[in-house]
Amino acid sequence: MSDAPKSTAPKSLARRPAWPTSVSRPVVTPLQPSVVYSSPDPDGLDQQYEDGSGFTYAREGHPNATVLAQKIDSLEGVDGGIITGSGMSAVGAVFLGVLQAGDHIIGADQLYGRTLRLMTEDLPKFGVDTTLADPTDADAIAAAIQPNTKMVVVEVVSNPTIRVADMEGIAKLCHDRGLLLMVDNTFTTPRSYLPFENGADIVIHSVTKLLAGHSDATLGYAVAKDPALMDKINVANVTWGLTPSPFDCWLAERGLQSFDLRYDRAEATATALSEALSGLDGVTKVLHPSRPDHPDHNRVAQVLGHRPGNMMSFEVAGGRAAANALTNAARDLPFAPTLGDVGTTLSHPASSSHRALTEEGRAALGISEGFFRVSVGLEDPQLLIDELTHAIAESQKA
Structure with missing residues (x-):
């Protein structure tokens, strides 16, 4: 038996396997989380x-x-x-x-x-x-x-x-x-x-x-x-x-993939919601480009055509107390500083996106304590109208 030491050198370096090839292609885009990519030389x-x-x-x-x-x-x-x-x-x-x-x-x-x-x-x-x-x-x-x-x-x-x-x-x-x-x-x-x-x-x-x-x-x-x-x-x-x-x-x-369908549905619902809220007691302002009382109504058709979008805002009387009551009453609507979700969200600019401005600065832009922004989603329009109608009524009790 030989006394020569056994070699410790690897027979081959460990190699990552090649990505499998296929004559067909995935329908869904593959997720590739790799941080680095290897080049030949x-x-x-x-x-x-x-x-x-x-x-x-x-x-x-x-x-x-x-x-x-x-x-x-x-x-x-x-x-x-x-x-x-x-x-x-x-x-x-x-x-x-x-x-x-x-x-x-x-x-x-x-x-x-x-x-x-x-x-x-x-x-x-x-x-x-x-x-x-x-x-x-x-x-x-x-x-x-x-x-x-x-x-x-x-x-x-x-x-x-x-x-x-x-x-x-x-x-x-x-x-x-x-x-x-x-x-x-x-x-x-x-x-x-x-x-x-x-x-x-x-x-x-x-x-x-x-x-x-x-x-x-x-x-x-x-x-x-x-x-x-x-x-x-x-x-x-x-x-x-x-x-x-x-x-x-x-x-x-x-x-x-569903962007255009989502946008069209939410836009139609926002138009209906803005009309429904405009006649409610306690609502002092409703802003949506579809409305004839929008401050830029004469420009809307020129800029947006017939696409008023899914974003709207409204204002209720009663200040911060009314705002708190409204969000507490609208239990099924997330109160969150975001927009564009499949579900409708309520935002209160005075306490979120524009909180850094002074009260006077917000007032100059038309943002009061009773001012809400609504990102309209894909819910049944009537359910959404009913939810906000109830919440606005509760806000006026405050």
Whole structure:
């Protein structure tokens, strides 16, 4: 018997098995949570970075984000959009990619509360100044322009006051003055409004909301019409690590399959609900673009056509006491600061999205303690009307 030591070298390195091949394809998009992707050699990796082929590291992109972005691109009529980790990270990616110290931007004074905070409190730390102006008046936007103004940021329908911006006037102004127009299309969605067909340069979404539609995925989307500008936004997204989760992208793509059906049903119900609430005792205001008493009624048809959307707001008399009573009585309606779910949700801007504003600041926007935003979902319309009718009656007893 030989006294030679036995070799401890492995006969072969452990290898991951190859992904099974098939002549058929999966009907459902596969979920790919891998953080990294293996390349054949350094030349191959160089080629991937040069021509953008394949995937390398999930922060720089992954298959589920690409599939979802392409589907939203098709809705917006554009190419090259990216998915980000949240709606606010989409806003952040645009600002980080486009703006620099010394720039000035104009924001609609009725933007989403966190967007307002970012523009008025955080951007100044980086040397970017913000002026807020009324988006329903293009002349007010024009009056806010300074020599260093670079961008105008608007929502087509404002959150939470449901005002309709003067999109034609603002788009013409931006074109004439050489300013970038960024549109947050979250409320309206491509089902109701196509920003690029109406003069926008940049579009963002909180995919979390109506596009995904099930309150189980937190994502954003950003796209620019100019490929060079889009490249800057994408670089900022990668550098700052605003990466989306593959699982959330997979969930959102699933939700997107029913988006148009969900939107149409919720929109019709919101129209019926706004009509039903308008005649109730204690209701001092109902805001929905379908209503003839909407403050921007003359502009609604021009901007939205016949797509008023699923978002509405109403106000009850009685202040905070009435608001508490209403939410306590509406047991079957989630009181939650979100929108776009398959179920209807109630939001109270004074205690959530716009709580950072002073009482005077909220009053200037028309947001009182009795003001509620409603994201209308897919319930039976009459059941929803009955629930809110009861809750409003209870609020007036307070």
